[in-house]
Amino acid sequence: MREFGYQQVSDVETAVATLATSADARYLGGGTNLVDLMKLGVETPELLIDVTNLPLTDITETADGGVLIGAAVRNSDLAANPVIRQRYPAVAQAVLAGASGQLRNLATTGGNLMQRTRCSYFTDVSKPCNKRVPGSGCPARDGEHHNLAILGASEHCIATSPSDLAVALVALDAVVHVREGDSARAVPLTEFRRLPGDRPDLETTVEPGALITGVSLPGLPIAAASRYRKVRERASYAFAIASIAAAVEVSGGLVADCRIAWGAVAAVPWRATRAEAMLRGKPVAIESFAAAADAELLAAEPLEHNAYKVALIRNVTVELLAELTGVSR
Amino acid sequence: MTRSSLSSSFTVTVNGEPQLLDLDNRTTLLDALREHLDLTGAKKGCDHGQCGACTVLLDGRRVNSCLVLAVAAQGRSVTTIEGLGTADRLHxxxxxxxxxxxxxxxxxxxxxxxxxxxxxxxxxxxxxxxxxxxxxxxxxxxxxxxxxxxxxxxxxxxxxxxxxxxxxxxxxx
Structure with a gap:
């Protein structure tokens, strides 16, 4: 591991200003991803700015009936929070579906949104990777890609975002609050992370050196009946091969409103807007759910070893929507 | 601590005793416990947060000590297996x-x-x-x-x- 300096900060302004003084500094949250990547040689910062002592550790109710989750709120505290559990159950379920009790006690809300892909070529410095070393190539396309993207990928990168939390957040209209230089900005989570295109090394739409200060969820009645479902290769403590956060509001046998987002299918938490548009106003029925999933999956570009994900995410979507609306299969 | 410093002096409370440490910033809490404080109960299994052999309590909560930088645990309280019970009085x-x-x-x-x-x-x-x-x-x-x-x-x-x-x-x- 490269040697590095370490500094604690107690206010957001100092954190951002300190990062700007270094060519190669990183914010340190729980460290569950960053410290691991430093051990692997993927990350080689010269300075770590510990942001866990910033006054961003509260979950507060907002005037619009929503909540503001501080960036330094640990995953465990987020999942245990009564307001989150009652009004945004998919968020609590998504957090609890990820990692382990030990990791959730360390990992932070902001860090979760910034975590890197677990693509095995990205985490192995002996291999080419366009995300880690721009222009070096992507062996995943012809190699090990069984858990990589089927949506929104490019010839340069097919990595997936591993976050469970972000899938639930993006389904429920979350907004990311960042500090960039001297100014604060609010970015909808749907616009926060970038698809790879020809620059897979650029992962977010905010300025380099921006600090996430919090994530807000609006007051959203439909969210109280939201649910998160995760499919993985073992019963616990594994990344998703497909996941979904969804909520449905039914009126007179028709879908009055819905929220659907998918995980483990793209470089971003994938808000399934085409499926949502297709489903609104339709009868609550298996055929409607399948048609909605198919509408979203028209854009899918599966590869040899991840084509199973198309059927998997479709079936998981139908199953969860049926469960949420009480339709039997 | 100066910002250019690649090592740090700090205190961590371990099993109820304050411990003054002066360590390279790269030192994990697990290595600080095992190599510098002779508390070899917590084990190094994968060293990547995947196996749990290094689990200790940090301010009373379980964490993977292999992913915690010792310097980031400064001012906090650590309980290891050695601090949970003794041979005469097991937890x-x-x-x-x-x-x-x-x-x-x-x-x-x-x-x-x-x-x-x-x-x-x-x-x-x-x-x-x-x-x-x-x-x-x-x-x-x-x-x-x-x-x-x-x-x-x-x-x-x-x-x-x-x-x-x-x-x-x-x-x-």
Missing amino acids: PVQQAFIDHDGLQCGYCTPGQICSAVSALDEVDRGWPSAATADVGAEKITLDDSEIRERMSGNLCRCGAYVNILAAINAVAQ
């Missing part, structure tokens, strides 16, 4: 692991026990898990599936899971 979870033969080689055991102690505390605080049917419920009913889910961050290559489950069940009763 109830330690005694239960013996009574139910919850180990074979023993390498993962300190992590398993620290994790179990903390997991039971989390249940007492009403924290839900992925095995909890209603995430909004105030009270957790601790059954086998809850224990298995809550202990999934601790791997046992000997496969002593059946007896680990029995040991934790016994303490929870």
Whole structure:
């Protein structure tokens, strides 16, 4: 591991200003991803700015009936929070579906949104990777890609975002609050992370050196009946091969409103807007759910070893929507 | 501490005793405990947060000490397996692991026990898990599936899971 300096900060302004003084500094949250990547040689910062002592550790109710989750709120505290559990159950379920009790006690809300892909070529410095070393190539396309993207990928990168939390957040209209230089900005989570295109090394739409200060969820009645479902290769403590956060509001046998987002299918938490548009106003029925999933999956570009994900995410979507609306299969 | 410094002097409370450390910033909490404080109970298994053998309590909560930089634990309180009980006065979870033969080689055991102690505390605080049917419920009913889910961050290559489950069940009763 490269040697590095370490500094604690107690206010957001100092954190951002300190990062700007270094060519190669990183914010340190729980460290569950960053410290691991430093051990692997993927990350080689010269300075770590510990942001866990910033006054961003509260979950507060907002005037619009929503909540503001501080960036330094640990995953465990987020999942245990009564307001989150009652009004945004998919968020609590998504957090609890990820990692382990030990990791959730360390990992932070902001860090979760910034975590890197677990693509095995990205985490192995002996291999080419366009995300880690721009222009070096992507062996995943012809190699090990069984858990990589089927949506929104490019010839340069097919990595997936591993976050469970972000899938639930993006389904429920979350907004990311960042500090960039001297100014604060609010970015909808749907616009926060970038698809790879020809620059897979650029992962977010905010300025380099921006600090996430919090994530807000609006007051959203439909969210109280939201649910998160995760499919993985073992019963616990594994990344998703497909996941979904969804909520449905039914009126007179028709879908009055819905929220659907998918995980483990793209470089971003994938808000399934085409499926949502297709489903609104339709009868609550298996055929409607399948048609909605198919509408979203028209854009899918599966590869040899991840084509199973198309059927998997479709079936998981139908199953969860049926469960949420009480339709039997 | 100056910002250019690649090492740091700081204090961490370990098993109730303040410890003054002067370490390279790269030192993990696990290595600080094992190599600098001679507390070799916490084990280095994977060193990547995937096996749980390094589990200790940080301010009373279980964490993977291999992913915590020692310098980032400054001012905080660490409890290792050595601080949970003594040979004469075992912690109830330690005694239960013996009574139910919850180990074979023993390498993962300190992590398993620290994790179990903390997991039971989390249940007492009403924290839900992925095995909890209603995430909004105030009270957790601790059954086998809850224990298995809550202990999934601790791997046992000997496969002593059946007896680990029995040991934790016994303490929870």
